[in-house]
Amino acid sequence: xxxxxxxxxxxxxxxxxxxxxxxxxISPVQGEKMYVKVGSSSADAVVVSSTDFFEQEPLGRLIQNxxxxxLDKTDGEYVKIKAKIDGKDVEGWVKKVILQKKPxxxxxxxxxxxxxxxxxxxxxxxxxxxxxxxRKDSDEMAAALKRVDNFEEKRAKLMGLDxxxxxxxxxxxxxxxxxxxxxGGLSN
Amino acid sequence: xxxxxxxxxxxxxxxxxxxxTLLGCSLLNKAIDTVSALEDAKVADNLExxxxxxxxxxxSAVILDTYxxxxxxxxxxxxxxxxxxxxAGYIERASKDVTRSAVKLGDxxxxxxxxxxxxxxxxxxxxxxxxxxxxxxxxxxxxxxxxLWLSYGAIHLCNNEDELAALVAHEMSHILxxxxxxxxxxxxxxxxxxxxxxxTWFSGDGAVANFGRLCTTYAEDAFKGYNPGQEFEADNWxxxxxxxxxxxxxxxxxxxxxxxxxxxxxxxxxxxxxxxxPPIGERIKTVQAVIKDNNLKANPKSQTxxxxxxxxxxxxxxxx
Numbered sequence: 001x002x003x004x005x006x007x008x009x010x011x012x013x014x015x016x017x018x019x020x021x022x023x024x025x026i027s028p029v030q031g032e033k034m035y036v037k038v039g040s041s042s043a044d045a046v047v048v049s050s051t052d053f054f055e056q057e058p059l060g061r062l063i064q065n066x067x068x069x070x071l072d073k074t075d076g077e078y079v080k081i082k083a084k085i086d087g088k089d090v091e092g093w094v095k096k097v098i099l100q101k102k103p104x105x106x107x108x109x110x111x112x113x114x115x116x117x118x119x120x121x122x123x124x125x126x127x128x129x130x131x132x133x134x135r136k137d138s139d140e141m142a143a144a145l146k147r148v149d150n151f152e153e154k155r156a157k158l159m160g161l162d163x164x165x166x167x168x169x170x171x172x173x174x175x176x177x178x179x180x181x182x183x184g185g186l187s188n
Numbered sequence: 189x190x191x192x193x194x195x196x197x198x199x200x201x202x203x204x205x206x207x208x209t210l211l212g213c214s215l216l217n218k219a220i221d222t223v224s225a226l227e228d229a230k231v232a233d234n235l236e237x238x239x240x241x242x243x244x245x246x247x248s249a250v251i252l253d254t255y256x257x258x259x260x261x262x263x264x265x266x267x268x269x270x271x272x273x274x275x276a277g278y279i280e281r282a283s284k285d286v287t288r289s290a291v292k293l294g295d296x297x298x299x300x301x302x303x304x305x306x307x308x309x310x311x312x313x314x315x316x317x318x319x320x321x322x323x324x325x326x327x328x329x330x331x332x333x334x335x336l337w338l339s340y341g342a343i344h345l346c347n348n349e350d351e352l353a354a355l356v357a358h359e360m361s362h363i364l365x366x367x368x369x370x371x372x373x374x375x376x377x378x379x380x381x382x383x384x385x386x387x388t389w390f391s392g393d394g395a396v397a398n399f400g401r402l403c404t405t406y407a408e409d410a411f412k413g414y415n416p417g418q419e420f421e422a423d424n425w426x427x428x429x430x431x432x433x434x435x436x437x438x439x440x441x442x443x444x445x446x447x448x449x450x451x452x453x454x455x456x457x458x459x460x461x462x463x464x465x466p467p468i469g470e471r472i473k474t475v476q477a478v479i480k481d482n483n484l485k486a487n488p489k490s491q492t493x494x495x496x497x498x499x500x501x502x503x504x505x506x507x508x
Binding site (some may be wrong): 006008009012015018019022035037038039041042043044049053064076077078080086095097098100115126127130131133134136137138140141144145148150151152154155158159165168170173174177178180181183184185186187 | 195197198203206209235236237238239241242243245246248249250253256257260267268270271273274277281282284285301308311312313314315319325335349396397399400402431432434435470486487489490492494495496498499502
């Protein structure tokens with residue numbers, strides 16, 4: 001009994017408290033830095049106040065490759081994050097799938113050889129410059145891509161987005177989706 | 189004195205134990221990061237969302253060279269495009285929790301671990317964008333990056349909004365489950381990648397020509413249709429997405445029955461899009477089983493007479 005009384009319980013408790021604090025400090029989830037992989041004109045780039053589609057309010061939008069801090073809260077496919085938006089710290093929810101651990105490389109990885117091999121045929125690196133090159137190489141392709149441009153521009157306008165902006169604010173689009181669901185009596 | 193001596197050693201042992209535990213955790217994290225980095229290297233040929241978007245634009249251009257899109261000039265056409273894009277955007281957001289696991293979706297397709305991870309984490313650079321093809325042919329084509337092209341012929345097969353939602357959900361699943369790129373990779377492995385169209389358009393070398401070849405080959409594969417396993421998987425995901433969005437999952441069965449009736453009424457040419465789908469009767473039975481086995485039901489509030497009437501009224505305003 002004496003031995004139990006003299007055992008350093010307080011020290012043990014203090015050590016345990018330190019251990020718990022350290023454990024959470026090095027936790028791989030809380031505070032983990034992630035990067036945004038979608039464009040800022042995607043509705044998924046908007047940080048929202050709630051995971052409920054009908055309740056969520058936009059808090060700000062993220063930009064491609066922006067680092068965000070992943071907080072220790074998830075709800076289905078949503079994760080809570082903290083990010084700097086317009087100079088302010090914003091905490092809210094985004095879909096997990098729009099985040100990745102590494103920043104995007106954004107370097108062309110298409111082979112210059114033109115050889116039909118795995119590297120050149122499957123390799124990515126597609127961007128506006130490559131597309132512009134395609135327009136130059138083929139009048140037919142240029143005309144077909146113009147149809148895609150027209151479609152995207154008109155669709156953007158109809159969805160309440162700025163058709164001329166390179167990365168229009170997608171928030172009005174979210175309102176469109178919600179109004180559509182409400183007017184059709186749809187709920188999830 | 190003896191007891192104090194023991195306590196000091198006990199404390200030291202505890203500190204050492206905790207230190208080892210923390211060191212172990214840290215090493216474990218490093219090990220997980222290393223494995224994760226190796227996995228990333230293995231899937232290095234997967235496209236980033238922005239790259240899929242540009243590929244989607246290229247593939248769309250090839251599709252629009254075959255089928256002309258509507259001009260979106262008249263108020264009716266504007267209404268149609270807005271309606272379809274609202275519907276697709278809503279379904280995509282409402283079905284965020286619907287599984288993308290090949291096994292849970294009926295085990296109809298074979299995906300490697302890397303491919304399954306890619307599908308699970310697939311995100312669209314600008315979301316879903318639906319356009320209309322100005323033809324009464326039955327045509328529905330999804331591209332990487334979220335472009336979805338539906339023909340008037342495909343839309344007119346549907347008799348109400350829930351059926352149109354079933355068509356949209358089915359086609360959307362081909363994009364979200366990465367079926368097109370999976371076919372493309374598979375075709376490449378089999379060395380099936382000759383493209384007469386690409387030869388006429390792109391004779392030059394280099395990155396641009398490669399991109400052109402990829403777009404045209406991808407689109408030509410899309411014209412041939414997806415493989416039967418992918419169609420079953422798309423029906424399965426689509427029925428789940430309908431239920432998650434408040435639409436009647438049975439609408440997937442209804443729209444398949446309309447396709448069955450269409451096939452009976454028309455001699456489907458082997459070159460036609462529909463001819464490459466698996467037997468329609470089999471698909472109907474499989475979807476019915478999916479709905480029953482998974483107890484898929486829409487939120488009852490979405491299925492009231494008032495809600496159904498409101499949806500069908502706007503469907504008729506847009507497409508009848």
